[in-house]
Amino acid sequence: MAKKLRVIGNWKMYKTAREATDYIEALIPQIEGSAITVCLAVPFTSIASAAQYAQGSGILIGAQNMNDAREGAFTGEIAGLMLKEAGASFVLLGHSERRHIFGETDSLIHKKVLRALQDDIEPVLCVGEKISERKDIEAVLQEQLQSALKGVPPEEAKKLIIAYEPVWAIGSGKTPTAQDIEKAHLSIRSILVQDFGKTIGSKIPILYGGSVKPDNAAEIVAQKEVAGLLVGGASLEAETLASIIHNMSAKKAGPTKRKTK
Ligand code: PGA
Secondary structure, eight states: OOOOOEEEEEOOSOOOHHHHHHHHHHHHHHHTTOOSEEEEEOOGGGHHHHHHHHTTTTOEEEESOOOSSSSOSOTTOOOHHHHHHHTOOEEEESOHHHHHTSOOOHHHHHHHHHHHHHTTOEEEEEEOOOGGGGGGHHHHHHHHHHHHHTTOOHHHHTTOEEEEOOGGGTTTSOOOOHHHHHHHHHHHHHHHHHHHHHHHHTTSOEEEESSOOHHHHHHHHTSTTOOEEEESGGGSSHHHHHHHHHHHHHHHHOSOOOOOO
16 A cells, blocks of 8 residues: 655744745645645644635644643643644644753653643654764664653554654755665654554654755655655745655656646
């Protein structure tokens, strides 16, 4: 069975609500008929309008972070239920910028994963090694995954998505080789199977992220364990994300060229 591919654009702290809707308007006609599931992780202030504009297009809107509490006196924070009501269907958790710039620990990420599942918002758990940890990738992935997913019942694990993002590849223009990506994905797969059993563990989608561009997308998604891509910088222009999406599909259907207007 051909795998169902997914792409998530991670806009980070870019785009106002107006820019978000202009982008979605531009993106929709460019991806019409695509078999790829297209998701956009947008800033909080754009979720409601982006979700409204995306209605009926198949594009899914999500958030880039949330608090681990249901609600409470946490000035400046945002709850999963608020995101959900605004139109977010998923949330990125444990992104390396959250871990390394904002000091999020494995234990906090674990609480956020549990909360997202309770609030019925799909967690996209990001994991990946720093450059200094290249020799211990497996151990690093094991530690990050097992601490974040501790206590998640297999039934709930069905809602998870994992994104493998080597920290050194994010925004750097550098990527691991396709073989190294597959190897890391296989390590993640075996941890998921070990924790959730074969039936569920073998179905959780594992995406790759870190300096994905139109010209490396096809080779990366050609790897057996790669179920899609998490794209930062290259998702900021609708045209570039559309090229990535076309190149991802080209991989399965043979080398088709993207239509130019
Ligand atoms: P990048 O970012 O594509 O700009 O490397 C990926 C990410 O941070 O999710």
